[in-house]
Amino acid sequence: MTQHPTKLELQDYRRRTLAPDVFLSVQRHVADCASCAMQSDSPADLARDLEDLHSGLLDAPDETPYHLSTVEAMAYARNTADEIDSEIAESHLAVCEACRAEVQRHHVKPPALKPRALVNWWQPLRVAAVVSCGILVILLVLWLLRNKPAQHTEQAVGPPPATSSPQSSPAPSATPEVRPTEFALVLNDGTREVTVDKQGTLAGLERLPSPLQQRVRAALQSGKLEHPSALVQLKGQPSTLLGKSRTGLPFELVSPLAQVVRTEQPTFRWRPLAGAQSYTVTVTDADLNVVATSPPLNTTEWRISNRLKDGVVYSWQVTAQKDGAGITSPVLPAPQAKFKVIDRATSETLQQAERAYPDSHLTLGVLYAEAGLLDEAEQQLRELVRSNPRERIAIKLLDNVKALRVSASGGFPQKVQK
Numbered sequence: 001m002t003q004h005p006t007k008l009e010l011q012d013y014r015r016r017t018l019a020p021d022v023f024l025s026v027q028r029h030v031a032d033c034a035s036c037a038m039q040s041d042s043p044a045d046l047a048r049d050l051e052d053l054h055s056g057l058l059d060a061p062d063e064t065p066y067h068l069s070t071v072e073a074m075a076y077a078r079n080t081a082d083e084i085d086s087e088i089a090e091s092h093l094a095v096c097e098a099c100r101a102e103v104q105r106h107h108v109k110p111p112a113l114k115p116r117a118l119v120n121w122w123q124p125l126r127v128a129a130v131v132s133c134g135i136l137v138i139l140l141v142l143w144l145l146r147n148k149p150a151q152h153t154e155q156a157v158g159p160p161p162a163t164s165s166p167q168s169s170p171a172p173s174a175t176p177e178v179r180p181t182e183f184a185l186v187l188n189d190g191t192r193e194v195t196v197d198k199q200g201t202l203a204g205l206e207r208l209p210s211p212l213q214q215r216v217r218a219a220l221q222s223g224k225l226e227h228p229s230a231l232v233q234l235k236g237q238p239s240t241l242l243g244k245s246r247t248g249l250p251f252e253l254v255s256p257l258a259q260v261v262r263t264e265q266p267t268f269r270w271r272p273l274a275g276a277q278s279y280t281v282t283v284t285d286a287d288l289n290v291v292a293t294s295p296p297l298n299t300t301e302w303r304i305s306n307r308l309k310d311g312v313v314y315s316w317q318v319t320a321q322k323d324g325a326g327i328t329s330p331v332l333p334a335p336q337a338k339f340k341v342i343d344r345a346t347s348e349t350l351q352q353a354e355r356a357y358p359d360s361h362l363t364l365g366v367l368y369a370e371a372g373l374l375d376e377a378e379q380q381l382r383e384l385v386r387s388n389p390r391e392r393i394a395i396k397l398l399d400n401v402k403a404l405r406v407s408a409s410g411g412f413p414q415k416v417q418k
Contacts, residue, residue: 004036005029068092068099077106185220187394188387190359196220205363207356212349212367219366223396228372231408233313234258234338248334250327251276251320256339258408260372262350264307264341268316272300273327276320283308283316296321311343346371361387362394369401374408377401 005026030037068076068089075081076089093100185196194204194216202217219225235258254269268281278296283304285291291314294302308314315336319328330337350367357363365380381398388394 004033010036067096068102070102073099073102074106077103185391185393187220187362187384187391189362189384190357190387192360194220194360194362205357205360208353208363212353212363215370216363216366219397220362220393223393223400225366225369225377225397225400225404227404227407228260228370230260230340230372231258231404234260234340234372235408248329248331250329250331251318253318253329253337255375257337258339259374259405260340260342262342262347262373262376264310265304266308266339266341267301267303268318269301270318270329273320273322273329276322276327278321280319280321281316282319283314285315286313288315308341310341310347313338313340315339340372342371342373365397365401369397369404374401374405378405 009022009026010030072081072085072089076086076093081089089099093103183195184198187194189204192204194202196202196217200217200221202213202220205213205216208216215226251273252271254271256266256268270279278298279294279300279302280296281292281294281302281304282290283292291308292304292306294304315338317328317330317337319326321327350364350371350373353360353363353367361380361384365377365384368374368380369377378398378401381394381401385391385394385398
């Protein structure tokens with residue numbers, strides 16, 4: 001609306017008697033036009049409007065006072081009235097004692113306790129009830145979580161179920177020892193247990209390469225050690241020729257005899273000959289070429305000064321000087337005193353096993369024996385028997401090493417280790 005509304009339109013706008021579209025148009029104009037706004041709300045007009053309002057609120061002398069009808073009172077009492085009728089009824093009940101009595105007659109609480117007020121009064125209690133239920137649920141869950149492990153612990157540490165009755169069956173936890181049903185063999189080996197189950201699976205030596213594990217497992221399953229191929233070269237047979245001694249051994253040689261040595265500078269040992277003034281050691285190769293000779297010795301052992309070749313078989317003799325004559329051992333008919341320096345590949349294999357399990361008497365005993373290191377093998381397997389005095393397999397392996405020594409020595413007497 002670009003033109004100013006007329007005075008009549010402003011009066012009707014103030015009294016809210018204009019049509020809706022005209023009312024909105026006048027309202028937009030009045031909001032932007034200060035002069036029209038003052039005319040629509042002039043003091044004289046406001047005073048007249050206030051007087052009209054008072055006269056409208058007061059009942060006329062001959063006018064019947066407004067009261068809720070019986071239907072309206074019952075609808076309100078039964079909470080079946082719509083929202084507008086309920087608001088009208090609530091406003092009237094606040095000032096009309098007669099209508100409140102009518103509502104009470106229909107057995108409904110007075111307006112002070114109208115349904116909407118009851119709803120507002122119950123709302124905090126409902127929230128409190130929901131919060132309380134939530135707290136109770138949380139406390140119940142915490143109690144269950146706290147007491148569930150305790151029940152398991154009590155069951156684990158409690159006494160096992162009675163087994164005297166034929167009908168009762170023990171719980172799985174009542175049988176802590178399952179080894180007899182799982183393992184065919186258990187050995188204490190250094191700081192560990194070595195086991196073989198009924199399917200032949202070896203456990204306890206997992207750091208060993210697979211081929212070495214297989215060799216240890218085969219020894220445990222069969223109770224036998226592989227005959228070292230090196231000992232075949234060292235095995236001597238007594239000769240039928242007669243020498244200065246009926247046995248060919250005027251005095252006993254101790255070591256190395258029919259075995260493999262790990263060092264390229266071995267130490268030779270023998271028993272003393274009564275009345276001998278000195279001894280001389282001679283070392284020869286397979287073609288009887290002298291590779292080393294000791295100076296005259298007053299002791300019964302000598303460590304060679306020059307290095308021998310790995311993987312080569314050697315022989316040695318000791319000559320004792322007695323009463324101006326030389327007495328050599330061994331001589332015919334005794335076999336040659338042979339030994340072999342370990343080859344490089346076998347030496348590296350043993351070093352690998354020693355790094356993996358330096359205290360495994362089982363592993364080292366088996367591998368030493370199969371390499372021909374019979375002294376070292378017997379020492380390791382004796383320790384295994386000490387740790388497993390009732391295990392037949394440990395005793396069999398030790399006996400097997402002793403048998404290998406006797407087989408390889410030929411006609412040489414064997415020393416007894418304790």
